[in-house]
Amino acid sequence: MDANDFVEIDGSYLEGGGQALRNALSLSCILGKPVRVVKIRANRPNPGLSHQHLHGLDLLRDITNADVVGNVLLSTKVEFTPRTILDNTYRVDTRTAASITLIYQMALPVLLFAGRSSRLIVSGGTNVAFAPPVEYMQQVLLPNLKRFGAGFELKVQQYGFYPRGKGTCQLDVQPVAKLNAGQFMDFGRINLVSGVGFCAGRLPVNIAIDMQQTAQREIHRLWPEQECTIETVKHSPEKTRDNGAGILMTANTTGGVVLGASALGKKRIDGHVLGSEASCQLAEYMRKEICVDDYMQDQLIIYMALAVGRSRMRTGRLTKHTRTAIHVAEQMTGVKFDVTVEPGGQTLVTCEGLGQLNKLI
Template identity: 70%
Template structure:
C-alpha cells in the first residue's frame, strides 16, 4: 500500500481484544482517516483476526470501498484506507457461531453517515458468550441510542447458538444529519422489571422456567412488591433448530433509563444458575442507581465522541472495554473524555463531541 499518514492503534492496549479494532475501523470510516491496527487481539488465547473480525472488516470495506491489507485469519496487523460511505443492502455470512451483534456494532455507526437507508442481512451467532445477545441489542441498546437521536430496526429471523450458529438477523439503518448529545445521568426510581428466558432444540421447557423463577426470586428478594414480567419460552423448531438457552432481564426506571443483564447457556445448561447470574447483576445496577450498565458503557463511547455537544453518562466502575474504547476514540477523533468518580460505586463520563456532520445528506 502506498505511503499514507495512518493513525496507528495498538490492539494490545488494556482489554487487548476485538474492541480496539472494531472502534478504530468504525471511526476510520466515518472520519475518512486511514488507520493501522497492530497487535490485534494480543491478549486472547488465539491472537489475531478471527472469522468474526474478518467478516466485519470485509463489510466495512464494502461499505466504504476501502483499501485493506492484512484481512486474513490470524493476522495481527491491519491497514485500512476508507473512501466514501455508501448506503445499500449488504450480506454477511459469519462462519460458525461468531457474533452477529459484534459485526453490527462495527457497521451501525458507519451507516448512520451514509447517503441513504441501508440494510445488513447477517448469519452467525445470535446468543453466544462474550458478546451482546440480539435481544440486548433490541431491548437495551436501541432505547439508549434513541437518547442520541439514533435509531435502527432489528429483525431476528433465526436464533443461532454455539457451536453451529446458523442464526439470521436483518438490521435496517436510517442515516442521520448529526448525532445528538446524550444525557444519561438521572436514575429516578425503579419502575418495572421485564425480560425473557428461553430454551431451544431438545432442551426441556423446565430450563426456561428455572431461569425465570430464579431470576424473579432474586428480584423479589430485594423488592418484594416489584412488577417482574420475565417471560419463559420454548422456541419452536422453525426459529431455533439447535440446542440453546439464554436469559435477558431488563430494569426500567421512571426517568427512562433501561439497564440489562443476561446469561447464555453453554454445554451444561443450569437454568437456576443462569437466572441467578443475570438477576444478581441487574439488582447490583439498580441498587447503585446507575443509568448505564456495564455492557452498555463501551458501546456508547463512539456516539459520545461523534455527537454535537456535551454527552454524559452515569455508570459503575469502568470496564477495560470502556477504557479501551475511550483510548481509541481520543486517539482518532482528538476529543477528550473526562472520567470522574462520583463515589466508590459510580462513575460520571463526560465528553464534548466532534459534532460530526453527515456531508452526504
Template identity: 40%
Template sequence: MLDFYIFINLFFRGYYPRGGGEIIVRVPPVKHLNPINLVDRGTVTKIYGRAFVAGVLPYKMVKDMASAALRCIRREMRDLHVNIQTVQEPKDGAFGNGSGIIIVAETSTGCLLAGSSLGKKGVTADQVGNEAAEILLRNLRHGGCVDEYLQDQLIIFMALADGISQVRTGPLTLHTQTAIHFAELLTKAKFTIKKCEEPNTENYIIECHGIGFKNKNI
C-alpha cells in the same frame, strides 16, 4: 438521547456456540449525532424479561430459570412487579439447541439496565437464572444510568456527537477505559471522568466534548 432509529427484522434465531441466526438491520443515515445526556436514573418502575429454550431442551428449564431469577430479585426488591416471559422457541424459527434468560429493569426516566445469562453444559437452569438476576441487581446497586455492558458501546457516539455528552455509570470497565483511549486517539475528542460523591453508591460521570462529526453525503 441519540436522534436516530434502528430497524431490526429477526428471521431466525441462532445459539452459542454454533450460531446460525439471521437478522436484517436497517439504520437510516443522519447528518450528525446529538449529544447524550444520561445522568438521572430515576427510580426502577418495572422489571421484565424473557427466558427461553430451543431445540430438544425441555420446557421445564425455562420455568426453573425464571423462578430462580424471580427469587433472587425478590430478596432485594420485594414490592416491584416482575414479569419474566417463558418461551419454547418454535422449531422452524431457531437453529440448534439453546437456552438463556435476559432481565431488564426500566426506570422512571427511561433508562434500561439488564442482566443476562446463557445455559451451558454442566450449569443448572437455576444457576443460569440466578446469574442473570445477580448481574441486573449489581448494575442497579451502583446508581448509574447504564449497565456495565452498555458503558463502552456509548463512547464512540459521545466522541462523534455535536456537543457535550454526559453519562452516569457504575465502576468503569476495562472495555470502557480502552474505548475512551482509542476514541481520543482516533477522533481527538476529550473525555473526563468524575466520581460522584453520593453515599452507598459507586458511580461516575463520563463527560465528552464531541467533535461534531458531519455526514457530508446527506
C-alpha cells in the same frame, strides 16, 4: 500511501481483544481517516483476526470501498483506507457461530452516516459467549441510542448458538444528519423489571421456567413490592433446530434509564443458575442507581465522541472494554473524555463531542 498518513492504533492496549479494532475501523469509515491497527488481539490465546473480525473488516471494506492490507485470518496488522460510505443491502454469512451482534457493532455507527437507508443481513450466532445477545441489542442498545437521536430496526429470522451458528438477523438503519449529545444522568425510580427466558432445540421448556422463577424470586427478595414480569419462550423448530438457552432481564426507570443483564447456557444448563446470575447482576445495577450498565458503557463511547455537544453518563466502575474504547476514540477523533469517580462509587464520564455532520445527506 505515506506511512505518516495513517493513525496507528495499538491493539494490545488494555483489553487487548477485538474492541480496539472494531472502534478504530468504524471511526476510520465515518471520519474518512486511514488507520493502521497493530498487535491485533494480542492478549488473546489465538492472537490476530478471528473469523468474526475478518468478516466485520471485509464488510466495512465493502461499505466504504476501502483499500485494505492484512485482511486474512490471524493477521495481527491491518491497514485500512476508506473512501465514501455507500448505502446498500449487505449480506454476511460467517458460516460459523461468530457473533452477529459484534459485526453489527462495527457497521451500525458507519451506516448512520450513509446517504440513505441500508440493510444488513448477517448469518452466524445470535446468542454466543463473550458477545451481547441479540435481545440485548433490541431491548437495551436501541433505547439508549435513541438518546442520541439514532435508531435501527432489528429482526431475528433464525436463532443461532454455538457451535453451529446458523442464525440470521436483518438490521435496517436510517441515516442521521448528526448525533445529539446523550444524557444518562437521572436514574429516577424503578418503573418496570422484565425479561425473557428462552430455550431451544431438544431442551425442555422447564429450563426457561426455572430461570423465570429464580430470577423473580431474587428481585422480590430485594424489592418485595417491585413487579417483575419474565416471559418464558420455547423457540420453535422453524426458529432454530439447535440447543440453546439464556435469559435477558431489563430494568426501566422513570428517568428513562434502561439497564440490561443476561446469562447464557453452556454445556450443562441449569435454569436456576442462569436466572440467579442475570437477576443478581441486574439487582446490583439497580441498587447502585447507575444509568448505564457494564455492557453498555463501551458501546456508547463512539457515539459520545461523534455527537454534537457534551454527552454525560453515570455508570459503575469502568470496564477494560470501555477504557480501551475511550483510548481509541481520543486517538481517532482528538476529543477528550473526562472520567470522575463520585463519592458513592459511581463513575461520571463526560465528553464534548466532535460534532460530526453527515456530509451525504
